[in-house]
Amino acid sequence: MAEQQMESRSWQETMIRKSNNQEEQFNPDKIRRSxxxxxxxxxxxxxxxxxxxxSTHSGMTTSEIDSSVQSFLKQRDESAYxxxxxxxxxxxxxx
Numbered sequence: 536m537a538e539q540q541m542e543s544r545s546w547q548e549t550m551i552r553k554s555n556n557q558e559e560q561f562n563p564d565k566i567r568r569s570x571x572x573x574x575x576x577x578x579x580x581x582x583x584x585x586x587x588x589x590s591t592h593s594g595m596t597t598s599e600i601d602s603s604v605q606s607f608l609k610q611r612d613e614s615a616y617x618x619x620x621x622x623x624x625x626x627x628x629x630x
Contacts, residue, residue, distance in 0.1 A: 552596045561595075563588045566604060573622065575608065575615040600603045 549561040563584045567596040587603055601623070608616035 548593075549591050549595070550593045551591070551600065552594060554597055561588075561591050565599070569613065570608070570619075573608065573615040573619040575612050579611055579615070583611075608625060 547560070549606070550558045550563045560589040566587055567580045568582050571577060575583070583604060586607060587600060589605050590603070605616065605619060608619055
């Protein structure tokens, strides 16, 4: 139990660098929600979120997180991966 709390604390203190170079606190719920919005099941979204959460470190970029999510989706759910990539392409056009 104490080990689990320590793990939780470490990701809660992790600062992620966004594409505009600002830093923000890592929020696993953003990953879970985005993966589910791409069409992945709740179970797969939880698995991907846990994988990403366990590998994040301060200074990690949102691009690195995005690449990891893409890799997991491509391996596990081709449809959700396709949706993720379409959303990403549309989002980049609007910036």
